[in-house]
Amino acid sequence: MQGAGRTEHGWYSQMKFCIRHGLAAVTAGTLLLLSSCQSPSKKVASGNEGAPPQRRLNVVLVTIDTLRPDRLGCYGYLKSETPNLDALAKSGVLFETAVTHTPLTTPSHASIFTGLYPTVHKVRDTGGFVLQTPYKTLTEILQQQGWDTAAFVGSAVLKKHFGFNRGFAVYDDDMPKPDPRSAAVENPERRAGKVVDRATAWLATQSGKPYFIWVHVYDPHYPYDPPSPFREKYRDRPYDGEVAYADQQLGRLFAAVARKSPENTLIAVLSDHGESLSEHGEYTHGIFLYDSTLRIAFIMAGPGVPKGLRVKQQARTVDLLPTVLDLMGDKAPHDVQGTSLVPAFSGKEVATGYSYAETLYPKINHGWAELRGMRTSRWKYIRAPKSELYDLAQDPGEANNVIGSHPEEAARLEARVRAVIAAGDGPEKVQTAMVDQRTMQQLKSLGYLSGTSGREYSLTGQGIDPKDRVSVLKSLFLSIAPTVTPSQRIQILRGALGQDPADPGVYYHLGDAYAKAGRYKEEMKLYQDGIRIGLQNAWLYSRLGRLYIQQGDRVEAIPAYEKAVQLNPSDSDSLNDLAMAYLDTHRIADSERTFKWILAANDQYAPAYNGMGLIAVQKHDISAARDYFERAAQLDPDLLEAQLNLGRIYKNMGDTGRARACWETFLAKASPAEYGGLIPKIRAELSTMP
Numbered sequence: 157m158q159g160a161g162r163t164e165h166g167w168y169s170q171m172k173f174c175i176r177h178g179l180a181a182v183t184a185g186t187l188l189l190l191s192s193c194q195s196p197s198k199k200v201a202s203g204n205e206g207a208p209p210q211r212r213l214n215v216v217l218v219t220i221d222t223l224r225p226d227r228l229g230c231y232g233y234l235k236s237e238t239p240n241l242d243a244l245a246k247s248g249v250l251f252e253t254a255v256t257h258t259p260l261t262t263p264s265h266a267s268i269f270t271g272l273y274p275t276v277h278k279v280r281d282t283g284g285f286v287l288q289t290p291y292k293t294l295t296e297i298l299q300q301q302g303w304d305t306a307a308f309v310g311s312a313v314l315k316k317h318f319g320f321n322r323g324f325a326v327y328d329d330d331m332p333k334p335d336p337r338s339a340a341v342e343n344p345e346r347r348a349g350k351v352v353d354r355a356t357a358w359l360a361t362q363s364g365k366p367y368f369i370w371v372h373v374y375d376p377h378y379p380y381d382p383p384s385p386f387r388e389k390y391r392d393r394p395y396d397g398e399v400a401y402a403d404q405q406l407g408r409l410f411a412a413v414a415r416k417s418p419e420n421t422l423i424a425v426l427s428d429h430g431e432s433l434s435e436h437g438e439y440t441h442g443i444f445l446y447d448s449t450l451r452i453a454f455i456m457a458g459p460g461v462p463k464g465l466r467v468k469q470q471a472r473t474v475d476l477l478p479t480v481l482d483l484m485g486d487k488a489p490h491d492v493q494g495t496s497l498v499p500a501f502s503g504k505e506v507a508t509g510y511s512y513a514e515t516l517y518p519k520i521n522h523g524w525a526e527l528r529g530m531r532t533s534r535w536k537y538i539r540a541p542k543s544e545l546y547d548l549a550q551d552p553g554e555a556n557n558v559i560g561s562h563p564e565e566a567a568r569l570e571a572r573v574r575a576v577i578a579a580g581d582g583p584e585k586v587q588t589a590m591v592d593q594r595t596m597q598q599l600k601s602l603g604y605l606s607g608t609s610g611r612e613y614s615l616t617g618q619g620i621d622p623k624d625r626v627s628v629l630k631s632l633f634l635s636i637a638p639t640v641t642p643s644q645r646i647q648i649l650r651g652a653l654g655q656d657p658a659d660p661g662v663y664y665h666l667g668d669a670y671a672k673a674g675r676y677k678e679e680m681k682l683y684q685d686g687i688r689i690g691l692q693n694a695w696l697y698s699r700l701g702r703l704y705i706q707q708g709d710r711v712e713a714i715p716a717y718e719k720a721v722q723l724n725p726s727d728s729d730s731l732n733d734l735a736m737a738y739l740d741t742h743r744i745a746d747s748e749r750t751f752k753w754i755l756a757a758n759d760q761y762a763p764a765y766n767g768m769g770l771i772a773v774q775k776h777d778i779s780a781a782r783d784y785f786e787r788a789a790q791l792d793p794d795l796l797e798a799q800l801n802l803g804r805i806y807k808n809m810g811d812t813g814r815a816r817a818c819w820e821t822f823l824a825k826a827s828p829a830e831y832g833g834l835i836p837k838i839r840a841e842l843s844t845m846p
């Protein structure tokens with residue numbers, strides 16, 4: 157990490173990486189860029205054409221990330237304590253065979269909120285897609301009819317720029333703040349305790365109006381690190397410990413709900429997907445479509461929901477929206493693909509027999525084939541380069557592929573899959589919508605690698621079968637184990653590269669391992685090799701740009717950054733680095749154009765104002781420069797270059813009081829590791845000032 161670059165005439169520029177700035181601000185710009193790509197707006201009215209529902213019920217939606225139902229007492233698990241969810245199940249309905257349509261967080265949540273399959277709501281992977289469907293979400297339907305709405309989420313992968321804030325008057329996605337002196341990225345996860353604290357505080361302010369609250373707890377997601385006393389109690393089963401901790405915190409939420417008006421309140425609890433826990437050679441989730449990750453917990457309680465009922469029929473995430481609206485006497489929008497589960501409460505059959513499933517994660521993140529499938533109460537069909545069929549009634553563990561002996565069943569389910577895709581002639585095409593690199597860093601630290609290139613993918617279903625790459629999955633998982641040393645990590649990932657030489661996920665992790673070990677030459681060679689074999693990833697080019705900058709080679713850095721921002725035009729960090737490289741090589745017009753590009757998309761991005769200030773200095777427009785530096789410092793008081801430059805401007809203007817304040821702010825916040833050379837100089841200048 158290098159410190160602030162010093163440009164001519166004593167001005168300070170931002171040429172370090174992992175710079176700190178407001179994430180929400182950056183990504184607001186992402187949305188702005190994306191909005192122009194939206195398809196023509198399609199009006200979808202609620203079934204009652206805007207008439208208010210007959211029963212104005214409060215709705216509490218709880219989604220528990222990565223929760224396997226078979227780890228809850230109410231689903232028959234005896235080794236853990238989940239008393240609060242067990243009690244909720246007793247007071248309402250438990251769906252024994254509930255499934256998601258995709259083992260990925262944001263696509264699964266998009267199905268919960270819209271009642272639509274991923275092929276329709278278009279959120280196809282975590283990180284590279286934003287919910288921007290013209291169809292209304294459950295939140296929008298309720299808000300338009302007068303509900304107070306609020307969301308409290310536990311992970312950066314559901315930050316508001318991914319589009320789930322639609323219809324929420326309050327969308328609390330604050331993740332814990334890092335130490336201002338540290339260059340670390342924002343912590344991407346917040347514990348259930350904090351999420352529930354915020355949610356209960358909001359509930360306490362509610363009086364009278366019906367409300368809709370969404371609480372998302374992320375704790376069971378990898379890494380598994382439950383807090384005490386669950387850490388100790390579940391020492392050998394940390395995943396179970398996370399589940400038990402989440403249950404304890406949700407108990408506080410349910411108690412707060414019970415204090416309000418429980419007789420008017422519906423509660424729905426769903427997992428977004430399960431977790432493989434090494435079954436089928438997968439460790440977490442996202443690659444495969446087995447029941448380890450497709451099965452979810454699904455519990456409802458409240459007015460109209462019978463007590464202590466267990467429903468055996470298949471229930472799907474797309475069914476949540478129509479079920480909630482049905483319980484209020486309202487109908488779902490007619491395009492919704494789910495169906496109300498309310499008839500199942502009185503033993504009637506519901507049309508949930510077929511559940512489409514897909515995962516594009518293997519395609520987008522590893523260059524393998526995407527998977528699709530169809531699940532019925534008896535069969536699971538998985539379309540892959542080598543397709544699979546399981547008889548779930550005989551083989552719930554999906555160990556014996558019986559496609560050879562049941563070709564007619566496979567053909568029937570394949571036709572169902574085709575009907576869902578309905579792509580017309582040729583393979584379905586999907587286009588990723590990018591998020592910035594800082595969000596990528598957060599996603600990466602959570603184990604996601606999505607959204608790395610604004611590209612079109614042709615979903616042919618062909619290529620490397622993910623089940624032929626379980627050894628690569630094992631290596632990737634082993635490489636992130638906390639006990640692995642940096643050199644072991646490199647060795648493991650090199651082995652994975654040998655097995656799967658065109659896998660962008662392996663390049664990403666191995667490059668990161670080289671960078672963390674300070675082995676920059678090998679890191680650079682790796683990326684150059686990746687480009688040679690045709691990898692086209694924005695992160696690859698921006699990392700190359702960073703490596704060139706570290707070597708002091710701004711001329712080589714420029715084309716790398718140009719390629720990176722071409723692949724990901726919403727990556728403000730790379731754009732800022734590119735603009736600074738132009739400035740340092742005296743390409744003032746290019747630099748100014750690039751800073752303006754950033755600000756056009758995102759007028760809250762503080763480093764670009766610092767950059768515009770430096771351009772104004774070059775043009776001898778000191779009053780404009782002062783305005784820009786002031787704006788940068790105001791937007792991000794921790795952007796120390798802005799404090800330095802502002803101090804310089806004030807000093808030159810003879811305003812020593814303000815100059816002193818800026819430089820004292822700098823000295824209070826600057827870490828010697830980053831600003832070691834500058835600190836004594838600023839101190840010396842300060843001591844000579846009156």
Ligand SMILES: [Zn+2]
Binds near residue numbers: 260261428429
């Ligand atoms: Zn998830």
